[in-house]
Amino acid sequence: MTFLTGRHLERRAFLKGLGATIGLPYLDAMMPTGRNVMPADLDKTRLIAMEMSHGAAGCNVWGATQNLWAPADVGSDFDLTPTSLMPLEAYRDTLTIVSNTDVRMAEAVLAPEVGGDHFRSTATFLTQAHPKQTEGSDVLVATSLDQLFAQRFGQDTPIPSMQLCVENINQAGGCAYGYTCVYTDSLSWASPTEPLPLIRDPRVAFEQLFGAGATAEERRERRLASRSVLDAILGRVAELERSLGPSDGRRLDQYLSNVREIERRIGMVEARNSSGEARELPEAPAGVPDSFREHTELMFDLQALAFESDMTRVFSFKLSRDSSGRVFPESGSDSGFHPASHHGAVEDGILEFAKINRYHVSMLPYLLDRLDGIQEGDSTLLEKTMIIYGSPMGDPNVHNHRRVPFLLMGGANGKLAGNTHVRAPDGTPLANVMLTLLHDLGLDDMESFGDSTGEFTLTSA
Numbered sequence: 001m002t003f004l005t006g007r008h009l010e011r012r013a014f015l016k017g018l019g020a021t022i023g024l025p026y027l028d029a030m031m032p033t034g035r036n037v038m039p040a041d042l043d044k045t046r047l048i049a050m051e052m053s054h055g056a057a058g059c060n061v062w063g064a065t066q067n068l069w070a071p072a073d074v075g076s077d078f079d080l081t082p083t084s085l086m087p088l089e090a091y092r093d094t095l096t097i098v099s100n101t102d103v104r105m106a107e108a109v110l111a112p113e114v115g116g117d118h119f120r121s122t123a124t125f126l127t128q129a130h131p132k133q134t135e136g137s138d139v140l141v142a143t144s145l146d147q148l149f150a151q152r153f154g155q156d157t158p159i160p161s162m163q164l165c166v167e168n169i170n171q172a173g174g175c176a177y178g179y180t181c182v183y184t185d186s187l188s189w190a191s192p193t194e195p196l197p198l199i200r201d202p203r204v205a206f207e208q209l210f211g212a213g214a215t216a217e218e219r220r221e222r223r224l225a226s227r228s229v230l231d232a233i234l235g236r237v238a239e240l241e242r243s244l245g246p247s248d249g250r251r252l253d254q255y256l257s258n259v260r261e262i263e264r265r266i267g268m269v270e271a272r273n274s275s276g277e278a279r280e281l282p283e284a285p286a287g288v289p290d291s292f293r294e295h296t297e298l299m300f301d302l303q304a305l306a307f308e309s310d311m312t313r314v315f316s317f318k319l320s321r322d323s324s325g326r327v328f329p330e331s332g333s334d335s336g337f338h339p340a341s342h343h344g345a346v347e348d349g350i351l352e353f354a355k356i357n358r359y360h361v362s363m364l365p366y367l368l369d370r371l372d373g374i375q376e377g378d379s380t381l382l383e384k385t386m387i388i389y390g391s392p393m394g395d396p397n398v399h400n401h402r403r404v405p406f407l408l409m410g411g412a413n414g415k416l417a418g419n420t421h422v423r424a425p426d427g428t429p430l431a432n433v434m435l436t437l438l439h440d441l442g443l444d445d446m447e448s449f450g451d452s453t454g455e456f457t458l459t460s461a
Contacts, residue, residue, distance in 0.1 A: 063350045113178070304374060
C-alpha cells in the first residue's frame with residue numbers, strides 16, 4: 001500500500017460537490033497507518049432480501065416429483081439440471097437451498113379472509129406475521145426481517161436501508177377481499193404499522209445514493225444539460241488521486257467509471273422512453289426500462305455500488321407484484337405471469353410456468369457476478385453478503401403457502417456454507433429459517449420470529 005500523504009482516509013469518506021455526495025469504495029489508504037488491522041466496517045455483513053410473487057411450478061405436487069424447483073438430493077451432491085435453479089450452477093458453492101417450509105401466516109384465518117392470499121402474501125414474506133384484514137389506514141402486521149437488521153446494524157451508514165421494486169406498486173385504496181393495497185405493495189415494515197415505500201425508478205435510486213445534496217431543480221438542470229453527477233467533483237477526484245498509490249488510483253477510477261456508466265444507461269433509458277415512441281409500459285416513469293432484464297440489472301448495479309461505497313448495507317427488492325399479468329418473452333413463454341401460475345395442475349401448463357420461474361432465477365447470476373467482482377479487504381462483497389430469494393406462496397394454482405420456494409446466496413461473512421440443499425421436515429415454518437438468519441446477522445437475542453417454533457439448521461446431516 002502506498003498513501004502518499006502518510007495519513008489514512010476514513011472509511012466514511014466522501015467526495016462532495018454542488019449537488020453531489022459520492023461515497024468512496026474501500027481503499028488501501030483507509031488502513032490506519034502503521035497498523036495491520038482492517039477497519040471494523042470491513043467486517044459488516046450486507047443483506048439483500050428479494051421476493052418473487054406466485055410461488056413456483058416445483059411447489060405443485062406433480063412439479064415436485066419432477067424436481068422443477070428443489071433438486072432431488074439433499075446435501076452437497078445435488079443436480080440442478082431439471083430445476084428452475086439451473087442458472088445458478090456456476091455459483092453452487094455460494095448457494096443454500098431450503099425446501100419444504102411453510103408460510104402459514106399468509107393463509108386465511110377467518111372466513112372473510114378466504115380468497116385474499118395474493119393480497120396478504122408480500123406483507124407476510126419478511127415479517128412471517130398475519131396481516132390484519134383492513135381496507136383502511138389501520139394496517140397491522142410486524143417489523144420485517146430486513147428492518148430488524150437495519151435498525152440494529154444499519155444506523156451508522158448514510159442510508160440505513162433502501163427498498164426497491166420492478167413492478168408498479170402505486171395503487172392506493174383497497175385491492176380485493178377486504179385488504180388495502182398497502183399490504184400487496186409493501187415488502188419492508190419499519191414497525192407493525194409502518195410500511196416503507198419502494199423505489200421503482202432507477203433514476204430516483206441513483207439520485208438518493210449519489211445526488212443527495214442537490215435540489216430537484218438542480219438535478220433536472222443537470223440532466224437537461226447532459227452533465228454527470230461526477231462533473232461536480234472532478235477537482236476533488238484529481239486532488240484525491242494525487243495522494244493515492246497506483247492500486248488505489250485504479251480502484252477509484254474503476255468505481256467512478258461504474259458510477260458514470262450506470263448514470264449513462266439511466267439517461268439512455270430516459271431518452272428512449274421520452275422519444276414519443278410507443279412503450280411496452282406506458283404507465284411507467286421515463287427512467288424505468290420496458291425490459292424486465294434491463295430494469296433488474298440496473299437495480300442490481302445500484303445495489304452493488306451502494307455496498308461498495310458503504311452508503312447502505314440493507315436492501316429489500318420486490319421483483320414482481322401479485323396478480324401481475326406481465327409477459328416475459330425471453331423466458332420462452334408467451335403466457336402472462338399470473339395466468340401461467342394458474343396452470344390447472346396440467347403437466348404442460350406446469351412446465352410452461354417453470355419456464356418463467358427459470359427465467360426469473362436467471363437474473364440472479366448478474367448480481368452475483370457484480371458482488372464477486374468487488375474486492376473489499378481480503379474477501380469479496382459476495383462473501384460478505386446474505387442474499388435471500390423466495391416467495392411466500394407455494395403452489396399458486398391453489399393459492400397455498402406450503403412448501404414455498406426459498407434459497408440463500410452469498411457467504412454472509414462465513415455464516416452460509418453454500419453448496420447445500422436442506423429439506424425441512426413436513427410442517428416446518430419458514431419463520432424458523434428466518435429466525436436462524438436473524439441470529440446469523442447478529443440478532444442473537446431474538447428468541448422468536450413470526451410463527452417460529454425454534455431455530456433451523458442450515459446444513460445437512
